[in-house]
Amino acid sequence: MRHWKKILIPYEQAVEELKVKFKAIRNELREISEYSPIEFVTGRVKKVSSILEKAKKYGFAENEIEEKIEDIAGIRIMCQFVDDIYKVVELIEQRDGKDLKIVYVKDYIKNRKESGYRSYHMIIKYPIQTAFGNKEILAEIQIRTLAMNFWATIEHSINYKYKKNVPEPIKERLKKSAEAAYHLDKEMWEIRHEVINAQKLFEIKSNT
Amino acid sequence: MRHWKKILIPYEQAVEELKVKFKAIRNELREISEYSPIEFVTGRVKKVSSILEKAKKYGFAENEIEEKIEDIAGIRIMCQFVDDIYKVVELIEQRDGKDLKIVYVKDYIKNRKESGYRSYHMIIKYPIQTAFGNKEILAEIQIRTLAMNFWATIEHSINYKYKKNVPEPIKERLKKSAEAAYHLDKEMWEIRHEVINAQKLFEIKSNT
């Protein structure tokens, strides 16, 4: 465990830096009275116990873990509207080759998972400077609406409890709540132009 | 304005203290592997411009403002499930007469507003110590689910834009999205026992 704590130090650093950077986009846009597609940003480093569990499940050797487990460093970006997700994706694509490299993406919004899961995932490489030289860190960025995030948190808890053997009736309930979350996103989408204009106006006034 | 900045200092302090206190409940329960009805907590002091606008609208004299405007200090507590809101209310009621006093409450969940607004409001008095002696501050605590909060934020922006004269078609859209938020809360409510048990389990494991 002690050994792993040491390995995870650069991941902590990458998560801290990426959080600061994505929050800066939001602050920058609000300061100049532009609508920000980013509502808020969180980040975490995977727990050692979860890393070892995942490695065991997929049969990764210990020395393969850093290269094969792509979400040891995880960033989550929450948006108000579904369209905002794609604006955030664009902002990240513009940085490709600058302060980060995009490895690949998975669009679980256009291709919703069987379970009802929706989210946009980007796997990136991010360079950091440590006291012992530079190192490139793999990180996963999840981009979601607030409703997608709420549902995903709940699904995660239930999967965790049943170790993936979720009983059929609970699976059904989960799907119904996924539908409700999807429906909320759709309703919000219909009203988004009103809201975006209103929020830009709001920032203008607050800044004067 | 300068003068108002000075008046607001104790409100800033009250908000900071109350945020620390409500976050502590969450941390305490999670640490002992109990489910926390509090998901997260935010707080803000009303902007001077908004205070003066509200005073003008209701015809309050300047020296009445601190006593008549009850939400200069505002705390918002977000919950996963509707039931959690009432558990939080109970926790606050237990402190009544200790570190705070409840002035009155408004239950806009049982009595939803015409607009679709749902939320539980508590107006409290909170004593603080300043460099010049003690002072009692009025504060408003809003307790909501994540879906209620999402909707309320959006309604607030739109009201702000139209200065309360929201056009009828947009009002209709807002009501439909309020319905969708309500429906999501209902679906989540159906699954809550599963989730609460799963999350307690999750905390137990994380803490071992």
Place this chain on the structure above:
Amino acid sequence: MRHWKKILIPYEQAVEELKVKFKAIRNELREISEYSPIEFVTGRVKKVSSILEKAKKYGFAENEIEEKIEDIAGIRIMCQFVDDIYKVVELIEQRDGKDLKIVYVKDYIKNRKESGYRSYHMIIKYPIQTAFGNKEILAEIQIRTLAMNFWATIEHSINYKYKKNVPEPIKERLKKSAEAAYHLDKEMWEIRHEVINAQKLFEIKSNT
């Protein structure tokens, strides 16, 4: 250990609340362009291993620990000048019986320790509200100048290393550096009126 983690939760909460409260004094005074005797504030909860070590050393039974070890919750207030320490003491005395109770004080500035240690200690009782009712927490507040703090940190590391059996030549060096720290405080004291007036002026300008 797990058991102790649980016992320490209210101490964490007390430290958080006290930090917010003492920082508020500083912010309040600076906001109104008054000189603040508080430069910065830190806090910590004693480590479980250190608590158990101390209990063993003094022969406290486990159930006596919370009542006999007075610095499980620790707050440190740093000041620019020696006089500021006594202004902070006064500010705390004014709150006695309000949001905290002073148990006793030790003035190691007027009565410097043999080792060269200087600092003002206040032992207080602080009431907190937990999810299971209220509880009174013992806490130690240390009030020091920056120079006193610098020296004390270094003495602490060395004592820790030698488990109190510090070799004579190192003890001598420590005393000489304590002298140097004392001398710096004295020189600063001579210039303090200039600085205090200058800093008040600085705040006035920054706030306009």
Place this chain on the structure above:
Amino acid sequence: MRHWKKILIPYEQAVEELKVKFKAIRNELREISEYSPIEFVTGRVKKVSSILEKAKKYGFAENEIEEKIEDIAGIRIMCQFVDDIYKVVELIEQRDGKDLKIVYVKDYIKNRKESGYRSYHMIIKYPIQTAFGNKEILAEIQIRTLAMNFWATIEHSINYKYKKNVPEPIKERLKKSAEAAYHLDKEMWEIRHEVINAQKLFEIKSNT
């Protein structure tokens, strides 16, 4: 002013990122039980009023300001011992051409200023990504001991008050206190090996 607020956004971002990065060095070294030459890190963006004052004083046109005023973004790194300053300088030199570029340095420790001022300054260029593309920001890193910092803060207040026309007797007092600060650093330097070893030991124990 509004216009300037917008110009300063990328500087805010650079300061945030650099603070996270230098704090990471400290955390990394402590986590692996190595002595950290960095004690703590602060940062600030120069106030608009101070920027305009400086521009006026040196006769810079508005469009020259970003290129000529090198300390709009400022980072301050505090060390326990004078030697630590040079270890920090080395750590920064190792990053030259990676995540930052060193423009030039000024060693006011080896070449103390007439006033008594001691500190190590590095002017760097730091690239950031904004919502509108990348931008290179000038920043000043000041590296100092705690005693140097204490004295410099006080000198700054006094210079500010007298707008650089500090009366002769106060100048003399300032020099005497600079001597006292220097003397404290020298005494601490004599004891530093003891302390460094003790602190490494301390981290080892805390981490086990």
